[in-house]
Amino acid sequence: MWRPPWSASRDRALLDLKMAAQRSTGKGPLTEDPQRAEALALDGLDSIAFARSLFQVDEGGTIYLDGNSLGMLPRRSLARVTQIVAEEWGRGLVRSWGAWVDLPGAVGDLLGEHLLGAAGGQTVVSDATTVNLYKLASAALDARPGRCVIVSDRANFPTDRYLLQGLVEARGMELRLVDFPEVEGPDADLLGPYLGPETALVSLSHVDYRSGALADMTAINQVIHASGALSLWDLCHSVGAVPIELDASGTDLAAGCTYKYLNGGPGSPAFLYVRRELQEGLRQPIWGWFGQADQFAMGQGYNPLPSIARFQSGSPAVLGIALVEEGVRLLAEIGIEAIRAKSLALTSFLIDLHDRWLAPMGFVLATPRDQARRGSQVCLRHPDAYHICRALLGDASVIADFRAPDRLRLGCAAPTTRFVDLYDAVHRLRRIMEDGGYLSLGPEPSRIT
């Protein structure tokens, strides 16, 4: 178990580590800045430091702080891909479908058990997050006839707002977007007044993609249910980084992606969750044979399975789901509680570095200071964030990302990020700011930020 760096034994442990390191190298002080020594010592205390070696890591000096956008490659995924492609597909051919067909539900249950706080039979891996959110939102609207309003957050991730907009426009309904505080994000008390007998659905992100604010799922679900509406959560930025309790929090519906903290690989299929009591009463809009009872009878008329499988439509993306399984198994081995504890220690350390070095340079912290309200990233505002991010990606070899209009996002995926990475990244960032060369950088050659 991770020992929190704020525990009483911290100073003693740090001192022991520093002394041991000095004895072993015989080179005297490790570094001139005690804060870098502290970072190294914290890495020495890290009970999940072993996890980094389970990933393919670039040890050439690049610092990766974008695991919240695309997670790193688990080494075992390479072997799994070869197994599936060469053996199961190459040799097994169509016979392998016998096993593949169960993957969406099996990997969904694994995810539910270890990372979502969801009992079996409520989670399935399929499609993209956008598609899953659309399916669930559409099903929820059908289940609340006479109610004509969807409530969401004006700062919600764009795809969420677009798909909800598409739904209300097609149905002649209303999308009510709430302006929550920019850094702290959605809150039950602030949400309450926007809900009423006309509300069909409330759709929010568990962790805000820019600020990293973590919403209180249980309290918000209560307010939603008091109005008679259903709740739909986007878990893209929380799954694999924050312990989630879908069953205990009374969540109705949820979806999330698997290529961020779950390390499933680019475009890996997403997941969706539907609370068991609701499943039989909900119909998703894309009626396909993978949701059909007695699929291979090839019969007339759509008659969906009573289970979570009714939320599937077409053939599952087998390769992608197998890699999701690898990613989930890996996080399950490390343990989500240990991941969360280290993640909070990392983001706290980064916020300390910001306060000491970056705030005087014009950066403004745009992530909650309260640990209970924080996901696993730190967002910094700066008027030149775009160019600063580009300079980081250049010679500084720090991979972070920019989010319009003025935010630098620094992701702290706990299994692969070290404290010294954060120290060194901030050190390189300071050099960039002192040097000022970022101001003369030309336009971005890529359309991806």
Ligand SMILES: *Cc1c(COP(=O)(O)O)cnc(C)c1O
């Ligand atoms: C990354 C992300 C998505 C992505 O949706 P896709 O359909 O997988 O492209 C959706 N919502 C949030 C909050 C995200 O962070």
